[in-house]
Amino acid sequence: MATPENKLAFDGGWEYDPAPESTDHVSLKKRYGLFIGGEFTAPQSGRYFDTINPATEEALARVADAGEADVDRAVRAARKAYSERWSRMRPKERGKYIYRIARILQERAREFAAIESLDGGKPIRESRDVDIPLAAAHFFYYAGWADKLDYAFPGRRARPLGVAGQVIPWNFPLLMAAWKIAPALACGNTVVLKPAETTPLTALKLAEVIADADLPPGVVNIVTGAGKTGAAIVEHKGVNKIAFTGSTQVGRLIMRALAGTPKKYTLELGGKAANIIFADAAIDQAVEGIVNGIFFNQGHVCCAGSRLLVQESVADEVIEKLKDRMQTLIVGDPLDKNTDIGAINSRMQLDKIASYLKVGEQEGGAMFQTACRLPKKGYWCPPTIFTGVAQSNRVVQEEIFGPVLAIQTFRDFDEALAKANNTPYGLSGGVWTDKGAKIFRMTSGIRAGVIWANTFNKFDPTAPFGGYKESGVGREGGLHGLDAYVDLGAR
Amino acid sequence: MAANERIAVAKTYKIYIDGKFPRTESGRYFPLKDKRGKVLANVCRSSRKDFRNAVVAARKAQGAWAGASAYLRGQILYRIAEMLEGRSAQFVDELVLQGTTRARARREVETAIDRLIYYAGWSDKYQQVFSSVNPVASSHFNFSVLEPTGVVAIIAPDDSGLIGLVSNVAPAIVGGNTCVVLASETSPLSAVSFAEVLHASDVPAGVVNILTGFRSELVGQFASHMDVNAVAFAGLDRKVAGTVQSQAAENLKRVIARAGVDWMKSDAESPYFIRDTQEVKTTWHPIGT
Incomplete structure (x- = not known):
């Protein structure tokens, strides 16, 4: 037990000089369109909204607010890419594209870390040491699965589902995008992803990476917006699978919205550990x-x-x-x-x-x-x-x-x-x-x-993650995370 | 009537809750008739209250059943098969009574016995097939294992009174779940007799609970009960299946829809059926001093 004599004085005397991460290497555009079919395009909705820095309340950029027509365009682009390119590509080559994403993310890690902290408010120590390296690691891990799926499901042949609609939260913006996109692509699906409305920037920067990696247009589409945009993805008839991370309340709504449809779903929801x-x-x-x-x-x-x-x-x-x-x-x-x-x-x-x-x-x-x-x-x-x-x-x-x-x-x-x-x-x-x-x-x-x-809050791409009870359905990460993105045929 | 003719003793068909055979608490019944319109049995028309009672029993039994060793669960499933084998004539007759041809009935009972053996054998193997040790980049020993989802509500297929039931119950319980089953509405007798087989096979009370009654009346309860972890069904039309998922969303039940499965075929058995009612748990353990 600490006594008054041996207790350290924590409440004073410790002044730290500011040690800010520089942002001069960060390039942000003033305005972002929707990443559809391999390029940034203006939203048909014509609407944009500000994404702000929660530490200063200043706007960082303007971001498109995708309407139903925009989501439809993204789903069509994803479907086209799925049937014409991605599902026909040799798995090994698919994997190589995903490896490229991992590598470029590593190369640009510091820039992504700074943007993550600017847009979401998390300490640079965490975005630099946790979020961004883990995101890259997820792409690296799943890239290797692309041509090994026959070993993941004994006795079954894994086939892709088609177009995956993915809606992610604001707490780990890039990492959640990686959790969703990497296994989906590895299994041969194409993607329409919506980042959270308060933290869209690293997903939009990821779109740049995906373009730089020369992925076939439409394999990954990124549409920004709020709840309505997410609902448009969930309800779109051309989507085969929904992956959602967010609140239990919204997870319930999604599960209901998908009832009566053949869409598969995984839900990563709340917790009270x-x-x-x-x-x-x-x-x-x-x-x-x-x-x-x-x-x-x-x-x-x-x-x-x-x-x-x-x-x-x-x-x-x-x-x-x-x-x-x-x-x-x-x-x-x-x-x-x-x-x-x-x-x-x-x-x-x-x-x-x-x-x-x-x-x-x-x-x-x-x-x-x-x-x-x-x-x-x-x-x-x-x-x-x-x-x-x-x-x-x-x-x-x-x-x-x-x-x-x-x-x-x-x-x-x-x-x-x-x-x-x-x-x-x-x-x-x-x-x-x-x-x-x-x-x-x-x-x-x-x-x-x-x-x-004897530890807490550790994460790794090889370790499956997901909830029991009302914390969700399905797993992400690891071998078990593949399951969400494959059709195993007759059961 | 000849003076020395013996009158057969007809069976009262009951439901099976918590290792006991009550009639429905509601006192209701529905007559099951053969093709000629003769009443075969006054079958229990189970109520919502019966279902709730069954869920209480299933929940109570779940922890100990999940805690039983895989070896023991396997032996108990094997025992169910042994008991069914010994009473196969009764089951064949009962299926015939309910309108199945004798040849098909015989095949159905044999397939059911073999299916139980199949899953008995999986009891201590599916874990090895579906678990993983995860090579994390940090200094931790990390592994993922399967654990039972909990209480599973099963709406058994309507078209095959015995094999449909067995094929859905066996993979759930071999994995440590307990269940409440709604028997086939059109051929419920085999389910009740199967409960008697379970009862004689050292299956602990509450692990399997079997109700008879009307799907239209009970399906909503199966889907919406807040202490049920998963709902599995086969052969519901798409609209009803949609309603089930919608109601299951209230407490995020796992929804297991098995459509278009021919339960007599060999592809109607697989460890993936076991996996349907399993959760993956990942544990992190530091490596160090």
Whole structure:
């Protein structure tokens, strides 16, 4: 336990000079059209909208708002590319195109990282070290599958589905595009992808990469817009498969919209993961894991460890260490290399988080926020924890999608497991203990698709990701991620 | 009537919930008639409440069933086949009563027995075929295994009273799921007798629950119940199938539509049927000290 004598003074004396990532190598156009049939074209809708930097509230570029006619054009281009080129190409050659995308992304990684942080508000440290390298790695991984699909599905011959409609969220814009596009292409499908309306820029830059890689026109089409554009993709008759990452609420709507159609679908939806700390855990490591679990990417992570379950006997110690550690977190300029927590992605999301903070207090939870200085402009939320919350509280049950952690305690294994599983979600979970047998009992008991033992928020293209229960349907990543993009014939 | 003639004892056909054979709580029935219009049985017309009770039983049984070893689940499936083999004459007769030709009935029972053996053999193998160790770039041991989806609601095919049922139940339970099944509406008797076979085969109570009744009345319940993890159906028309998916969306049930399968054929059995009601779980474990 820290005593007043040995406790470090975290709340003062540590001033960092600004260390911003330069943006002089970033090239952004003032206005982006829709990437359809291999080129940027003006939207038939004639509409454009601003994409802004959430850290400054300044517009970065104008982006096309695709209407139904535009989506139709994109689907037609994808269909043409599918039947005339992509599905006929030798798989090995398909793979080579995908490898090219991976390589160009690696070459231009720093530019993409800067844009990701500008457009989405995430710290450059994360976009530079996580988002962009992982996106490239996904293309690299799936490129290699293109000519090996016969080995992925024993006893079956995998055939492409056709045109895949893909709708992705704003929390990992380029990475989600890679998760969706790479396996789709490897399996021989063509793509119409819609990035989120608050973070379209890296997807549009990816369109440049795809053009530079000389992919046949129409193999990947990128249409920007908001919910209506997404709905037009989901409902388009020429689409064979829908892949969606986003909220459970929208996932439900999509599943209903697809009912009665032959379209396949995968849905990566919300989560409310429990991060479970046993008394025999390495506490300092666990505290780092808690911080990484909930404050990574401002908590805009579907698999975030947004519920902390800590064993009663160490609860005071863990919470005190956590608070101390939280005080060291730097909230501010996403482009600064020292920043731990960047800007909240949008005004809308900030309002949503703020409403949950109110709800949490109204429900009787005790809120603690660090005393960090927040920039005057932009959207910010200091790291926040709630203690004294009950299982039925909304801040325990519902996904907040912000840097907000709900803390509960437990006495024994069974109580921890029961609490961990007591939400409609089942995306991820974490367990911290030094006992191997306990790890495996807990990791098998948690009803969720991704479990981290003595670690948290790790991702890899070879590792399947996806939810149980209301956290979604299907897997992305790894061998299992291929399944979403193939027809295995008679069952 | 000859003085020494023995009168056969007719069976009351019941439903199967939580290892017990109640009649429907609703007290309702529908007469099943043969071609000549003779009543074969007053079959239970199960209610929504029966379904809810069955889901409670299935949920209660699921954890322990999933926790049973693959070896044990395989042996229990094998035991079901043994029991069915021993009673095959009864099942053939019953299928004939419900309008199947004797030759087809015999084939259907044999295929059902063989299908159970087929899935019994998969119990400790599908995991090896569909799991993976993932060579992640960081210093972690990372693996993905299959786990049962949970409680599966099955609307059995209408056109084959026994083989359709067996072909949909076996892959679900061999993978550690429990299920609630709606039997064929036109030939429900085989399903009820199959429940008796299950009951004699060490299948724990609640692992398989079998209801008889009207599809039109119950399909909505199967699709919409919030404590059901997956709904599987065969031979629903497209509109009804659409409604099922729409209702299943409320709690993101897995929807398994099996259309156009000839359950008598060998391609109606496959480990991919097992995989349909499995979730993939990925676990990360650091490598270090």
